[in-house]
Amino acid sequence: MSNKKRSVIPGFGLSMGFTLSYLSILILIPLSTIFMRTVNMGWDSFFKTVLNPRVLASYQVSFGCAFTAALTNTIFGLIIAWVLVRYDFPFKRIVDGLIDLPFALPTAVAGIALTTLYAQNGWVGKFLYAFGIQSAYSTTGITIALIFIGIPFVVRTVQPILEELEPQVEEAATMLGANRNTIFLKTILPELIPPLLTGFALAFARGIGEYGSVVFISGNMPMKTEIAPLMIMSKLEQYDYAGATAIAMVMLFISFLMLLVINIIQWHTNKFLKV
Amino acid sequence: MTKKSIGTEPKLVRWLLIGITVIFLLLMLCLPLMMIFSQAFKKGLNVYFAAVSDKNTLSAVQLTLIATLIAVLLNTIFGLFAAWAISKFTFKRKNLLITLIDLPFSISPVIAGLVFVLAFGRNGVFYEFLYAHDIKIIFALPGIILATIFVTFPFVARELIPLMQAQGTAEEEAAASMGANGWTIFSKITMPNIKWGLLYGIILCSARAMGEFGAVSVVSGHIRGKTNTLPLQVEILYNEYQFSAAFAVASLLVFIAILTLILRNIIEWQGKKHKG
Amino acid sequence: MTLYVEVKNLHKRFGSFEASRDVSFGIEKGKLVGLLGPSGSGKTTILRMIAGLEQPDSGEIYIDGKKVNDVPPGKRGIGFVFQSYALFRHMTVYENIAFGLKVQKEDKQKIKHRVAEMIALIGLDGLEKRYPHQLSGGQRQRVAFARALAPNPQLLLLDEPFAAIDAKVRKELRSWLKQMIKRLGVTSIFVTHDQDEAVEVADEIIVTHQGSLEQKGTPVEIYKTPKTPFVANFIGESELIADCAQFIAYRNQPAGTKAIVRPEFLEIGKLDEPLNHSASDKGVVTDIAFRGTAWHVTVKVGEATLTGYRSLELSPLSVGEQVFVLIHRLYLLQGNETNIVENDLKTDPMPVFI
Ligand SMILES: Nc1ncnc2c1ncn2[C@@H]1O[C@H](COP(=O)(O)OP(=O)(O)OP(=O)(O)O)[C@@H](O)[C@H]1O
Numbered sequence A: 001m002s003n004k005k006r007s008v009i010p011g012f013g014l015s016m017g018f019t020l021s022y023l024s025i026l027i028l029i030p031l032s033t034i035f036m037r038t039v040n041m042g043w044d045s046f047f048k049t050v051l052n053p054r055v056l057a058s059y060q061v062s063f064g065c066a067f068t069a070a071l072t073n074t075i076f077g078l079i080i081a082w083v084l085v086r087y088d089f090p091f092k093r094i095v096d097g098l099i100d101l102p103f104a105l106p107t108a109v110a111g112i113a114l115t116t117l118y119a120q121n122g123w124v125g126k127f128l129y130a131f132g133i134q135s136a137y138s139t140t141g142i143t144i145a146l147i148f149i150g151i152p153f154v155v156r157t158v159q160p161i162l163e164e165l166e167p168q169v170e171e172a173a174t175m176l177g178a179n180r181n182t183i184f185l186k187t188i189l190p191e192l193i194p195p196l197l198t199g200f201a202l203a204f205a206r207g208i209g210e211y212g213s214v215v216f217i218s219g220n221m222p223m224k225t226e227i228a229p230l231m232i233m234s235k236l237e238q239y240d241y242a243g244a245t246a247i248a249m250v251m252l253f254i255s256f257l258m259l260l261v262i263n264i265i266q267w268h269t270n271k272f273l274k275v
Numbered sequence B: 001m002t003k004k005s006i007g008t009e010p011k012l013v014r015w016l017l018i019g020i021t022v023i024f025l026l027l028m029l030c031l032p033l034m035m036i037f038s039q040a041f042k043k044g045l046n047v048y049f050a051a052v053s054d055k056n057t058l059s060a061v062q063l064t065l066i067a068t069l070i071a072v073l074l075n076t077i078f079g080l081f082a083a084w085a086i087s088k089f090t091f092k093r094k095n096l097l098i099t100l101i102d103l104p105f106s107i108s109p110v111i112a113g114l115v116f117v118l119a120f121g122r123n124g125v126f127y128e129f130l131y132a133h134d135i136k137i138i139f140a141l142p143g144i145i146l147a148t149i150f151v152t153f154p155f156v157a158r159e160l161i162p163l164m165q166a167q168g169t170a171e172e173e174a175a176a177s178m179g180a181n182g183w184t185i186f187s188k189i190t191m192p193n194i195k196w197g198l199l200y201g202i203i204l205c206s207a208r209a210m211g212e213f214g215a216v217s218v219v220s221g222h223i224r225g226k227t228n229t230l231p232l233q234v235e236i237l238y239n240e241y242q243f244s245a246a247f248a249v250a251s252l253l254v255f256i257a258i259l260t261l262i263l264r265n266i267i268e269w270q271g272k273k274h275k276g
Numbered sequence C: 001m002t003l004y005v006e007v008k009n010l011h012k013r014f015g016s017f018e019a020s021r022d023v024s025f026g027i028e029k030g031k032l033v034g035l036l037g038p039s040g041s042g043k044t045t046i047l048r049m050i051a052g053l054e055q056p057d058s059g060e061i062y063i064d065g066k067k068v069n070d071v072p073p074g075k076r077g078i079g080f081v082f083q084s085y086a087l088f089r090h091m092t093v094y095e096n097i098a099f100g101l102k103v104q105k106e107d108k109q110k111i112k113h114r115v116a117e118m119i120a121l122i123g124l125d126g127l128e129k130r131y132p133h134q135l136s137g138g139q140r141q142r143v144a145f146a147r148a149l150a151p152n153p154q155l156l157l158l159d160e161p162f163a164a165i166d167a168k169v170r171k172e173l174r175s176w177l178k179q180m181i182k183r184l185g186v187t188s189i190f191v192t193h194d195q196d197e198a199v200e201v202a203d204e205i206i207v208t209h210q211g212s213l214e215q216k217g218t219p220v221e222i223y224k225t226p227k228t229p230f231v232a233n234f235i236g237e238s239e240l241i242a243d244c245a246q247f248i249a250y251r252n253q254p255a256g257t258k259a260i261v262r263p264e265f266l267e268i269g270k271l272d273e274p275l276n277h278s279a280s281d282k283g284v285v286t287d288i289a290f291r292g293t294a295w296h297v298t299v300k301v302g303e304a305t306l307t308g309y310r311s312l313e314l315s316p317l318s319v320g321e322q323v324f325v326l327i328h329r330l331y332l333l334q335g336n337e338t339n340i341v342e343n344d345l346k347t348d349p350m351p352v353f354i
C-alpha cells in the first residue's frame, strides 16, 4: 500500500468515494436484488419458470432475432464504416451523422415508425408482402427493429479502427505483390476482426434486452413473437415477481457473458496495438 | 481531391458499396424518420396541434422534463467525478470500474425497471418501511427518476473518460505544483479542455432520458396525466389507434433527437477546430 | 556502366503544390544511393514514384532498361522499406517475411528455405514466432528489411529507414545495413535528411530542394564542389557572406558578391603566429567554444562574422583578442551556380608588403 505513488493532483478520495457510492447505490445494489431473489426462490421454482415452454420460446425469439440482427449489422456495419472512411461522395457528412439516429431516437418512437413502415400497407411493407415476406408482426419484424437499434454499435466501433489503419501497411503488401483481395483479407480484415466482434457483441447484447422498438412490431404472439423482456413485463403485470426475476436472471447472465467477451477482445487487441 | 486510384478498389466496387450504404440507411433510418412526420401531419396541422397541446400530453411533457432534469444533473455530477478519478489517477482494477460503469448499456431497460420494483415495490425489500411512512416510489415520480438514472447512467462518464485520459495529467500536475487547489485546477485547467465533450455527453444523456421507454414503462404504472412520460403517452395513443396523435407526440421527441445529432456534429467540428 | 534505374523529367503535383519538378537522374547497378534534402523537399515523392505507389504527372521511369510507368508496384521487382516499418502486426516474424513469397505462390519448401535464410541474415534466429509488438525497434527494422528482400528484388528502396530508431542503435544499424546491401549487391536508394547518414552510407548522393534535383555525385564531390548555392549551404557547416569583396584575397570580385565559407576553409592565428599575413584579414575574436576535438572560434572581420576551428595543440585565444584570419577558399554564389575561388595571395612566395 505504502509504495503507491502519491499523485499531486487533489481529489482522489472525494471523486473515487463519490463514484463508488453512486455506482453502488444506483446500479450495483439494485442489480444484486435480482441475484438475491433468485437465490431465495430456490432452484426448483427457478427452473420451473425458466424452462416453461412459453418462456423458452421467448428466449429463442430474443436470442435468434438478436443474433440475426447483429450478424446483419456486422456485415452492413463493415460496409458502411468502410465507405465512410475510405470514399468520398456527396452528403457524406449527413450520412455519417445519421448513423447515430438510433442512439438518439427514443425506442418507442422507432418502434411505431418501423411498424407503420413495414406493416402490410406501409411504404416498404407493401413491397415485401407482395413478395410473400411478412415484415411486421413476425420474427422478421423483430429482426428489422433490432437491426435499426444495433447498426450504430458496429459502425462506431469499426470506424475509428479503420481510420487509424496505417496506409503504409497496405502499401507494403502492394509492394510485395499482393492484389486488392489479398490485401483486404490478409492485412485489413485481421485488424478489423476485433472491432467487428466487439460491435457484434454490443449489438447482440443490446438486441436481447431491447424492448421499446420491438414490442410494437413483434405482435406479441405467445410462443411465436414474444420476446424475453416482454415476458418479464407480463409476469410483472400479474405480480409474479419471482417469475420476472428468474427470466431477468438468465438475461443478466447473458449480458455479463457478452461483457466478458468484449473485455477479452479488448484486452487481446490492446496487446497488438502497441506497435 | 482527385486521388490517384492506387491502393483503392475499382470504381465499380466503390460505387456498389456506396450504393449499398445509401440504400441500407435509406430503408433503415431515413424512411422511419420521414414516416413519423408524414403520419404526424397526415390529418392536418389542426389535429397535430390539438394532439400536441392535449392536457395529458402537456403533463407528460412536464413529467418528462422534470425526470430528465434530475437524472441528467445527477449523472453529470457522477460523470465528472468518475472521469476525474479514472483519468487523473492510477489505481488497481480500473478496467473493472470502467466495465461496471458501462454495465447499464448491456442490461435490458426492462430489467432496469424491474430492479427498482423488486426493491421498492409490493413485497419489495423496503416496502414495509415505505408503506409505513407513506412514501411512494414505484408508480410515482421517484421511481421514474430512478429508472431514468439507471439507463442513462454511463452517458456523461463515457463521453468524458476517453477525452480526459487522452489529455493526460501533465497540465493538472503543473497547476497543482504551483499550489492551485482542486476546484481551481478543475475549473481553470480541465474544464476548458473537456467542455465540448461534456456538452455532448449532457445532450446525449438528455435525449436518452427523455426517450426512455422500457424501464420507465415498468415503474410508472401508466397513470394518465400523472405518471406518463412522453414515450408512454405515445404508446397509449398508438395502442388506442390514435395514430396521428401518437406520431404527433412522437415528432416532439424526434425533434429532440435530430437536434442532438446536429449538435453532435457542430460540437465534433468545434472540438476538431480547437484541437488544431 | 549501364544504368539500372533511370528517371526522366518527372513532374508531380499535389493540388497546386509541385512536389517534384523535372527530376532526372540515373543510377548504376549495385550502387547505394542516398536521397538527401530538407523536410518537404520531395524525397519521399520521388521514391514513391519509382515504387509505383504514386503516379508521376509526366516523365518516365526505367528499371533495367524497361519503362515501368504502367507496371503495377508489385511487379516492378522492388523491395520497399517503410519509415515506420509497416509490419503486419498480427503476423509473426516468419509470416511477415514469408508474405511476399506466399502471394507469389512460391513452393512451400522454397518459402521455408528462403525465410530461414533471411532470418539468419538479419540475425534474428529463434525469434521467428514472435509478433512485431514483442520486438525492439531495431529488430523490427531488420524484419522490415528482410521482408522487403525475401522475394529477391533487384532494387531496394528505403524511406528514412532509421528515422524511428534512437541514436545509438541507429549508428550500428546504419553500418549493418550498408554491409548487408553491399554483400547482396542489390541496387538501393534510401531517403534521409541527415547528411552524416548520407555521407557515411551512400556511394552517391542526390540532393533535392523544393521538388527539384540540385546535384548528384559522390559524397566527396557534393562536399567539395557544390554546384548550387543551396547545396553549398546545405552540406557541411557553412556561413553565408553578404559581400566577399571586403576580404583582401577576394578584393577583385565585384562588390556585393555573395559567398559561402566553411569553417575548415579558415585559419585563425594570433598576431605573432607565422601566418601568411599579407593574404589574411584582421579580426576580433567574439566567441570561443570547446567542441571536443577543437576550439570553435567566432571572429568578426569588418562586417562579417566567421567561424573557424583552432587546434587544441595551439595556444588558446581569448575573447576580444585581435587575430589574423586566412580564408583559403570561398564558394562564390553567382546566380544559380557556385564557383570555387582560391585565395590567390597566399601563393605569392614573396609577400610585397614587408
Ligand atoms: N499525398 C499528398 N497530398 C498532398 N501533398 C503531398 C502529398 N504527399 C506529399 N505532399 C507534399 O509534397 C511535398 C513533398 O513531400 P515529400 O513527402 O516527398 O517530402 P520529403 O522530402 O519526403 O519530406 P520529409 O523529409 O519530411 O519526409 C511536401 O510539401 C508535402 O506536403
Ligand SMILES: [Mg+2]
Pocket: C043, C044, C045, C159, C191
Ligand atoms: Mg519523407
